[in-house]
Amino acid sequence: MKIISTPISRRTVLKECSHYFRKLIKAVVDIKKQIIAIDAELHADLEALLLEKGSKQEDLWGINLYLEKEKDEQIEYTALINIRPSLNNKWMEVEDPRIREKIKDIVNRLIINDK
DSSP states (O other), X not given: OEEXXXXXXXXXXXXXXXXSSSSOEEEEXXXXXXXXXXXXXXXXXXXXXXXXXXXXXXXXXXXXXXXXXXXXXXXXXBOGGGOBGGGTBOSSBXXXXXXXXXXXXXXXXXXXXXX
């Protein structure tokens, strides 16, 4: 597991952070701290790591990264940790378009697409 807080190349992420699945990298984004935890078997493990580092539950959202795809297809906004009825998110997918946009901006800023 790794926390990304400064920009890193897509190639580096693919090389160093894809230990669990072939083309998929699980990630959790802290939309307030603007950091990403990546490379675990479960989103819950990444969530726990960020919580240990001081993140707040309501700021954490799980995603799947497909960094070998085209840029507009690299993020899937789905994870079990996203089921949060108290935050009006009743499904695994991030429903709020504003949160999705924040996630996308953070991913695009921190994971440099070097295709």
